[in-house]
Amino acid sequence: MLRRASKTVSLFAAAVLTLAACTPGNPAEGNKTIKVAYQKTDSFTALDTMFQDAKKEFEAANQGVTVELQPIQGNDDDYGTKLALALRSPSTAPDVFYEDTFKVRSDVDAGYLLNLDSRLAGWGEWDKFDDAAKEAGKADDGGTYAVPLGTDTRAIWYNMKIFEAAGVALPWRPSSWQDILDTARKIKAASPGVIPFNMYAGKGTGEGTVMQGFYELLYGTGAGLYDPDSKKWVVGSAGFKDSLTFLKTLYSENLAVAPAEALDPNVWKKVFGEWFPKAKLGATVEGSYAPSFWQDGGSYAWPGYEQEMGVAPFPTQNGGAPGAVSMSGGWTLAVGAETKQPDLAFNFLTTALNAKNSLAFTVASSQIAVRSDVAADPAYQSANPFVKDVSGLVSVTKYRPATSDYPRISAAVQEATEAVITGSRTPEQAAADYDTAVAGIVGGDKTIRK
Amino acid sequence: MAANHRTRQLLRYLPVLPAVLLLLVFLAGPVLWAFHSSLTDAGLTGRSARNPEWVGLENYQRLLQDPVFPLSLALTVLFVAGSAIVGQNVLGLALAVLMRRARPVVSATVGTAVVAAWVLPEIVAAFAAYAFFSRDGTLNQLLGNFGASETDWLYTVPMAAVILANIWRGTAFSMLVYRAALNGVPAELTEAAHMDGAGPWQRLAFITLPVIRGSIATNLMLVTLQTLAVFTLIWVMTAGGPANGSTTLPVLAYQEAFKFGDIGYGTAVASVLILIGAVFGAAYLRLLRERKP
Numbered sequence: 001m002l003r004r005a006s007k008t009v010s011l012f013a014a015a016v017l018t019l020a021a022c023t024p025g026n027p028a029e030g031n032k033t034i035k036v037a038y039q040k041t042d043s044f045t046a047l048d049t050m051f052q053d054a055k056k057e058f059e060a061a062n063q064g065v066t067v068e069l070q071p072i073q074g075n076d077d078d079y080g081t082k083l084a085l086a087l088r089s090p091s092t093a094p095d096v097f098y099e100d101t102f103k104v105r106s107d108v109d110a111g112y113l114l115n116l117d118s119r120l121a122g123w124g125e126w127d128k129f130d131d132a133a134k135e136a137g138k139a140d141d142g143g144t145y146a147v148p149l150g151t152d153t154r155a156i157w158y159n160m161k162i163f164e165a166a167g168v169a170l171p172w173r174p175s176s177w178q179d180i181l182d183t184a185r186k187i188k189a190a191s192p193g194v195i196p197f198n199m200y201a202g203k204g205t206g207e208g209t210v211m212q213g214f215y216e217l218l219y220g221t222g223a224g225l226y227d228p229d230s231k232k233w234v235v236g237s238a239g240f241k242d243s244l245t246f247l248k249t250l251y252s253e254n255l256a257v258a259p260a261e262a263l264d265p266n267v268w269k270k271v272f273g274e275w276f277p278k279a280k281l282g283a284t285v286e287g288s289y290a291p292s293f294w295q296d297g298g299s300y301a302w303p304g305y306e307q308e309m310g311v312a313p314f315p316t317q318n319g320g321a322p323g324a325v326s327m328s329g330g331w332t333l334a335v336g337a338e339t340k341q342p343d344l345a346f347n348f349l350t351t352a353l354n355a356k357n358s359l360a361f362t363v364a365s366s367q368i369a370v371r372s373d374v375a376a377d378p379a380y381q382s383a384n385p386f387v388k389d390v391s392g393l394v395s396v397t398k399y400r401p402a403t404s405d406y407p408r409i410s411a412a413v414q415e416a417t418e419a420v421i422t423g424s425r426t427p428e429q430a431a432a433d434y435d436t437a438v439a440g441i442v443g444g445d446k447t448i449r450k
Numbered sequence: 451m452a453a454n455h456r457t458r459q460l461l462r463y464l465p466v467l468p469a470v471l472l473l474l475v476f477l478a479g480p481v482l483w484a485f486h487s488s489l490t491d492a493g494l495t496g497r498s499a500r501n502p503e504w505v506g507l508e509n510y511q512r513l514l515q516d517p518v519f520p521l522s523l524a525l526t527v528l529f530v531a532g533s534a535i536v537g538q539n540v541l542g543l544a545l546a547v548l549m550r551r552a553r554p555v556v557s558a559t560v561g562t563a564v565v566a567a568w569v570l571p572e573i574v575a576a577f578a579a580y581a582f583f584s585r586d587g588t589l590n591q592l593l594g595n596f597g598a599s600e601t602d603w604l605y606t607v608p609m610a611a612v613i614l615a616n617i618w619r620g621t622a623f624s625m626l627v628y629r630a631a632l633n634g635v636p637a638e639l640t641e642a643a644h645m646d647g648a649g650p651w652q653r654l655a656f657i658t659l660p661v662i663r664g665s666i667a668t669n670l671m672l673v674t675l676q677t678l679a680v681f682t683l684i685w686v687m688t689a690g691g692p693a694n695g696s697t698t699l700p701v702l703a704y705q706e707a708f709k710f711g712d713i714g715y716g717t718a719v720a721s722v723l724i725l726i727g728a729v730f731g732a733a734y735l736r737l738l739r740e741r742k743p
Contacts, residue, residue, distance in 0.1 A: 081708045084494040103495065110499035203691060260585065260605035263692050404496030408710045424693045440512070 032341055033066045034058075034348050037086060037094035039079040040071035043269065043299035046292065046364035047098065053360070054352035061351075065344060070094060075265065077206045087112040090338035095345040096352075099334045101136040104146050106404035107334075108139035114335040115143045119346045125354065125371075133370035136399075137332050146332035147353055150367025153326040153393035154212055156312045157290050158283035159276055163310075166190035166282075173312050176319040177217075177246055184255040187282045195275060196255045198284040201247055202418035204263040209414045211327050211400075212285045217243035219398050220316035220325040223450060225409065226401035232448040233409065235435040242317065244420045244427035251421040259421045273300035276309065285314060288390035292366035295384060311389050313396070326393040329400065330367075368394065405442050412437040481724060488718035494711030502714065509718035518694055518702060519719075526678070526698040526726070529613060534677035537617035539670060542624025546632055547654065549625075561625075568622030576686035579615035580604070583687065608688045608696040615683055620676065624669050631665035632658065664738060671734035678727050699723045 036055075040048045048071055055067040072082050080103060086092045087107070099107065107113055116137075120126045129148065137146035160170055166187040174180045184196035200213040218225065223239025226232070234240075250256040261267055268286075272293040275281035277300065294302040294309075313324035333352060335345045351357070359374045361367065363383040368391050369375035381387060400406060416434045419425035425433065439447050488509050492502035513519050545564065549557040567575060582588045583603040590600050603611045635658055643653050659666070681700040684690065690697035690705065697705070699719055707716025 077709060081494070081711075084499075084711065085708075088494075088499065106496040109497045110493075110495045112495070112499075204689065258602070259692070260602035263605070265689065404493075407495075408712070411710055418691070418693050422693045440515075 031064055031066075032344060033068050034096060034341065034344055035068045035070055035094040036096045036348070037070045037072060037083060038098035039076070040073060041075065043272075043293065044365070045299075046361055049364065050352060050357050050361040054348065054357055057357075058348050058351045062344070062347070067348060075206070076100070076208075084112075087336065093336045093338050095336050095339040095341065096349050097334055097336065098149075099146055099332050101146075101148070101330050101332055102400045102402045102406060104137060104332065104334070105139050105402045106406070108141075108143075108145050109404055111337055113139075113145040114337045114339065114342060114345075115145060116147070116335065116346065117143050119343075120144055120147075123350055125350070128355075128371045128373050130370045130372070130375075132394075133330070136330060137334075146334040147349060148330055148332050148370045149353065149358075150362050150365070150370055151328050151330035151394075152368055153288045153328055153390050153397050154216060154285055154314065155288065155326065155390055155393060156283050156314055157276070157286050158310050158312065159279055159281060159308060160310045161279050161308055162187060162191060162194055162282045171310055171312070174315045175323075176315050177220075177317050179315065181246075181249060181255070184250070184282065185253070188253075188255060194280055194282055195257050196282040197250060198256045198271065198275075198281060199247060199250060200262065200267070200285070201251070201256075201414075201421045202259075202263040203411070203414045204265045205267060206265070206414065207410060208268060209417055210410055211329060212287060214243060214247070214413055214417055215327045215398065215400075216285055216314040216325050217246055217317075219327070220314065222317075222320070224398075225413075226403075227448050227450070228401070230448055232446050233405075233438050233442055234450045235438055235447045236431075236449040239317075240434065241427050241431045244416060244430055247417055248420050248427055252423070256421075259423075262421060263418065277302045277305070279308075288368055288386070288393070289366040291384040291386055292364065295366070297364070306385050309386075311386050313393060322396050324393065324396045326397040327400070328394070328397040330370075408441045409438060412441065484717045484720050484724070487713055488715075488721045490714050492713040492717075494708065494713060496711070498714075505714065509715050512715065513718055513722070518697060521694060522697045522699055522702045522719075523722075525609060525696060526723075528609060529616070529680070529684075529698050530674055530677045532609075532613040533616035534620070534673040535670065537613065538620045538624045538673050538677075539666075541617060541621045542626075542669070543628045543666075545621070545625045546628035547658075549629065550632060564625055565622045567619050570619070572619075572682045573686065575619045576615075576683045579611075579618065579683065580687050583611045583615070604688050605692055608692065612684050612687055612696055615687060616677065616680060619683065620673060623676075624673060627665055627669045627672075628662070631662040635661045667734050667737040670737075671731060674730050674734070675727055678723060678730070699726075 036051060038047050038051060048069075051069050051071075055069060058067055059065060072079050074082060079098075080100060083094075083097060083099075084107075086094060087097075087110070093112070099113075104113070133148040133151055134144065136148050136151070137144045139145050156174070158172060163170060163172055163183075166183075167190065168183055168186060172183070174183065180197060187194060187196035199217075200209045202209060205213075215225070218239055221237075221239030221242055223237035224234055227234055247256075251259055251262070256262065257267065261270075271281060271284055271286070272290070276284075277294075290309075291305070292298055293300045294305040296303075314326065316323060316325055333349050335342060335349060339345045355371065355373050358369075358371050359377055359379060362369050362374050362380055366384060369380055374380055400410075412434050415437070416425075416430040419430040419433065420427055435447070487502075489504060489506060490502040491498045491505050491508075493499045545560065549560060552560070570578070580587075585600060585602050587603075589603060590598075594600070639661070640653055640657055643657050648656065679700060680698075681704065684696055684698060684701055685704070688696045690701040700723065703716045703719035703723065705716075706719060707713045710716075
């Protein structure tokens, strides 16, 4: 009995030792590893390419250092969740990672990001970054915690073939919401099998619903999501209800896709990969990065898309100043607060974002450049015929209120759009539900009626 | 001498130590952790990720005011009742009874088909079910042969779709349990009843079912607990939509904790789920115990 017991104990001890041997200890001097986490999907490989190149460059310049790339497969939502879970523990936190601009503030609050101020001061190329873009990496304490990779804007992408067939004058430039509806109805009448004007809605498309859809409407009504002066969230605005009503009109008149399809998280793949190339979709609100899917080497390569597609700014509700609305986001690179090699990690970050790698990434992913030398490069300016149009929208663009509460507020907005397009709530009811949800999230004293 | 004896007694328990440790670490640990988290405002990001604050029963109070919670509770009950208690359980029993009388070839074929769905990993089964019910899926193609128009099953009747999918996926388990149980019913009992003039329904109701009552209770408990925890199937098929139309408690817990980053609130939902599981478990255990005089 005793013998069997001691055997069990030794087996158990052996198992523990084996497990312990598997966990990475302190890497020996001269054999350091930098872990890099980023997003990769079958339709978004530009970042992966950039990091592969940066890894080669960095390892060649730093003997004995290994860059361990950890691409995470998943959409933006899943990537954010997985990254946040990894960041919670120092043993799983990456040294360098790809971070959405709207998460910077809350992740700094959580203590996940390293302050880069002193290191950036010593980096000669930091001056080349656009000042507005630099803001995206700043936290509430004024320190900079992340370096922007690029930015984006949103516009209406439309298929000129379909517009021509409906007798719409080109280039199309809608002046108001009414103008959009009138055009969409014209298209429906001319080509019944075509989806005239799609706008994302519902929780399926996640942040896409609000960035490429609802906010273009809301910010064009004069209302906003957040009042920066009083630092309170806006509730009860007529603009919110009007925006929902516009979506309801689009969906109930079948001018957009069927609600069942709108709620499919993969609907955007159909937009880019199927409906536009096959001339089944008139127009949609999408990001400035749209050409990255269609250009040579993109995931939905479409030779000749330049001749068929057009781009127009999204109008304000009644054509009021400044005439157009766009939303901007973008992604950054950050260094983990718990990294054991902050200097090496920062050096890797600067290698990844040097002029050569930045240019290649900006062109491959149709980003709007944030480095002046990249923006001036002929390769950037001629990357696609839409660069000038979408870069011009920076003058009217809006940014999301990047507070810690934002992700939940965004979810509440998505829920309101879903309730309206499925017909389960009227725009008034859905707006009232949203007001209740916001008060529940931030507290009634942090809301303001406008 | 006595001390020596006691040492030996203690050593006797040593072999179970790893099992107990594993249970503590992987079962009791997470349950306690979930309950503890549900009393804090722990978040995935933001200030509360670093220093979660103790908020007492605040998350539970919020749960009571959340309009999605009662809906989600009702959907969970519907899902468990529809797919486990009625669906898997009754269908499993029916298959087991019928297979005893069927020819060996038929019985083996049906058995293989049913078990095939069960051995599929949950994610594969979920994709298969999604492919079956989706707009351009198998079901619509089959119905199209009869001239039916396309229906978005996952959109119009999301709960019915996930319930059917779960019945398809899980019936094999009940079927196997009941086949084993039926083999244990003494043949002379049923034969005697047959001699006394009892028909097949009477034999089932008054002989077979009472004899296998213990297996029924065990099976009900296991399928209920398994079904309460089903997440992947629903997440892949409908993601809880449309408009929360298939948001069962596990889906709600996941959404709150990981999509909205509110771990405290998400674990409060999970704690309620654990509680429901415990109540069901206790009820079935009682049912089991009553069998023995």
